[in-house]
Amino acid sequence: MKRTLPVFMAGILAGALLFGGIMAAASDGSKNIPVEYSGIKIIVNGKLLSSQLEPFTYDDKVFVPLRSVAEALQQQVGWEDNTVIITGGNAPRSLSLQDLFMPSCYGLKISENSKMLVDEKEYNKGFYVIPTNKDKAECKFTTSFSGLKKITGTLALDDESKNKGLTTLTIFIDGKKSQKIEIGPGPAVPLEIDATGANDITFQVENAVDMKIDFIDMKLNY
16 A cells, blocks of 8 residues: 655754765666655655655655755755765765775784773774784775775874884875884874775784774775
């Protein structure tokens, strides 16, 4: 039986969903799916939304025209290669590195969203690594987002690191050496990587066993 499912999007709810920025990436290809049109109405902030594209239901979920709803909420909608990006107001065009891409790691342990301590200041956004291989250890992030422009964040040797020595972190973009950063006791080091169009980013350290290296607030900027 067909159902009429009015979609009420109040300012607070819609803001939570769209204001800060949403990114939707899809795999290539096409698929035929059975959908049901049943006169679904969309009300945004008390006003009936008019759109040439009619909402429908599929698999007990309601699908609405993203651009129409976003623009009714005064959000900016755009395409960057194969990615839809919605932003509003002064929302930053960035995402957390580890939220979007899971790394493949060699010779180290990685922990995310855990406490990091640098110069007695606590950080909770980001991740840290502890190399276990005495020669070389690395983390490789493979991306599928061609709209990537740069990576920013902060690097530091954690106050709780068992090894208080010095190491050099080398960054590779698509297999090519990009930059080297010395990490040791002392203040955190700001990081900015030009990653325009990159497919993979690798962080590599040598002779850093038992060093707790913090990657603080690592952001993908698009």
